[in-house]
Amino acid sequence: MKKITACVLSTLVLAMGILSGCKQNSQSAGSESNNNSKVVTIEAQTAAPETTRVENLEKAAEKLNEELKKQGKDIRVKVKTKVFEGSWEEYAKQFMLAFKAKKEPDIYATGHENIGWLSDGNYILPLDDLKKSKEYSHVFPILWDSVTYKDHIWGALQDTEARPVFYNKDILKKLGWSEKQINDLPEKVKNGEFTLDDMTKLAEEAKTKGLTQYGIIHRPVDGPDFHVMVYDFGGKLYDPKENKIVLDKKAVKKQLDYYYEIAQKKLIPDNLTQMEWSNIHKAVVNGKTLFYYGGIWNVFNWSQDNFHEKLGKVDEKWVNEHLGMMLIPAAEKGGKPLTLSHPFVYTVSSQTEHPKLVKRLLELVADPALQVEHDVKTFHLPVTKSAADHLNFKAHATLANVTYMTEYTTFLPNHEGFPTYSKAVFNAIQAVELGKKTPEKALNDLEVQLKSDLGDKLKIVD
The missing domain is CATH 3.40.190.10 (Periplasmic binding protein-like II)
Structure with missing residues (x-):
């Protein structure tokens, strides 16, 4: 940002x-x-x-x-x-x-x-x-x-804009992927053939084989990206008819489960939600993660600052040679992938x-x-x-x-109460990633907090 x-x-x-x-x-x-x-x-x-x-x-x-x-x-x-x-x-x-x-x-x-x-x-x-x-x-x-x-x-x-998942082509090559397989990955995601679970398993394989320090990295601070997971798990964030923020408990539970899983499997940095943005960018361009939930404007960011350990600034050509971009995979086979703008x-x-x-x-x-x-x-x-x-x-x-x-x-909801919702959800995600709460506990605490903070601006869907 x-x-x-x-x-x-x-x-x-x-x-x-x-x-x-x-x-x-x-x-x-x-x-x-x-x-x-x-x-x-x-x-x-x-x-x-x-x-x-x-x-x-x-x-x-x-x-x-x-x-x-x-x-x-x-x-x-x-x-x-x-x-x-x-x-x-x-x-x-x-x-x-x-x-x-x-x-x-x-x-x-x-x-x-x-x-x-x-x-x-x-x-x-x-x-x-x-x-x-x-x-x-x-x-x-x-x-x-x-x-x-x-x-x-x-x-x-x-x-x-779009917020795709960047994937490291060099790491996939080390996993034995052919050039064609690598280039076809965005299309497989688009067709619902490569799912969110497939992405997690592939990240786990790359890390287990010592090919990358991390399997997955996401933004370190509160922001729009996290909420795309509610959509991916079939949930809603807003009810336009009632003009209320929605806490879709089933989808949010799956959202918290996802971040808990990638943390428990050590696929993300231990202190990811406490890292500086500069360290996120350095990890991505230096091949320390297989997947990165980013934004298309990051290509511009990487050309403006010396994030690469040897090359310093990297241009668009370098990015396209070493990194690919795909939609966020669907949660289920045959499902529709997505992004957030x-x-x-x-x-x-x-x-x-x-x-x-x-x-x-x-x-x-x-x-x-x-x-x-x-x-x-x-x-x-x-x-x-x-x-x-x-x-x-x-x-x-x-x-x-x-x-x-x-x-x-x-898209995010056009509702004045959403920043309050977003901050509370981020705190819940941070708690499960740091191992301070289970997804169940985090969801329960989240519901209590949102009821207090949003009052009649909140709609709870079980």
């Missing part, structure tokens, strides 16, 4: 103690006159470091201005960009404070999971018309689920003075070329089929080869 350091936006905000710094240009918001044309300034904000999310809006504004000129309208749109540098919690708090002061951006780029509280707090406008627009007609259908809340669309999809979205302030111009800008920024420029630079996936078919995207072998994963993806 991104590591962002906070800085200061203004002395007023500093005194308030919550708002953090935003890099921005010197343009003032609102409207002004320029060469007898009315200039409408639209503010857009995103979090560092993917600045292309707002830079693309500036490019979309150029197209919008061309449209306005052809329509004979004496208006010119200028986008004022802000890039926030701080934690995700601070990013949300500074938006709420700015909203109260009526100084929030017109366009607020954020993770899809935030649209629940943004909607409930009347911070943002519904964007149902986007789904009917020509520009969003080629969106991968499943992605609309990520921006739907209470039967409305609340965000313009900006990008998405975390789409970033543009939301529109309910206080914007220019809703029509803003919405048209969001249509134009979905241009395939603009999507691809961002995706290739930041190692993300496009949200429309037209962008996925763009020649510049197809030329990017790594991303093009995993785009199919979008059809198998899942």
Whole structure:
């Protein structure tokens, strides 16, 4: 995940103690006159470091201005960009404070999971018309689920990603696998022939034979990846009809059983949930694990820091030679494998003075070329089929080869209570991996805690 350091936006905000710094240009918001044309300034904000999310809006504004000129309208749109540098919690708090002061951006780029509280707090406008627009007609259908809340669309999809399982090709070769077998593994997973249990057994074999230090590694901190296991075991995380977080006890028990098993078999590091991210990346690129639950953006991470003991930074070509990517295997033979995505979205302030111009800008920024420029630079996936078919995207072998994963993806609930649920589940997983609790005990304690923390926002399914 991104590591962002906070800085200061203004002395007023500093005194308030919550708002953090935003890099921005010197343009003032609102409207002004320029060469007898009315200039409408639209503010857009995103979090560092993917600045292309707002830079693309500036490019979309150029197209919008061309449209306005052809329509004979004496208006010119200028986008004022802000890039926030701080934690995700601070990013949300500074938006709420700015909203109260009526100084929030017109366009607020954020993770899809935030649209629940943004909607409930009347911070943002519904964007149902986007789904009917020509520009969003080629969106991968499943992605609309990520921006739907209470039967409305609340965000313009900006990008998405996949969280595959990386596998070490060198270790598989040492196990006697042929080149064809190695290259066919993603397809076997896709067809439900290679299951989660097969993955565990293969990791156990590699470790037993001394071919790798670890069989499996996952993220060391709380995050989305863990919850994909509930989906894999046939469970649910959210009930949209009742708008409640779901504790699916049967699926969560299997989830805890899985992490308990790989810990008891010593397939993961003893202190995995206490490790630094840098040590996770070093273990993966240095061949110390057969499998790694990661994200496609890790390919970019490994090219930016000296994680490899001999080579330092490793490029995309090196990654593809030594590592492969596959979907998370199905829990049962013949089942459907899956992944989990975390789409970033543009939301529109309910206080914007220019809703029509803003919405048209969001249509134009979905241009395939603009999507691809961002995706290739930041190692993300496009949200429309037209962008996925763009020649510049197809030329990017790594991303093009995993785009199919979008059809198998899942999402976190767009509910304000989910962070509480997620933290509690992570603590339960950590407890079973460290051997402090059995899965049964961890589940019982989890139920008690969630009942207390979430109250009537929780639905328990036995």
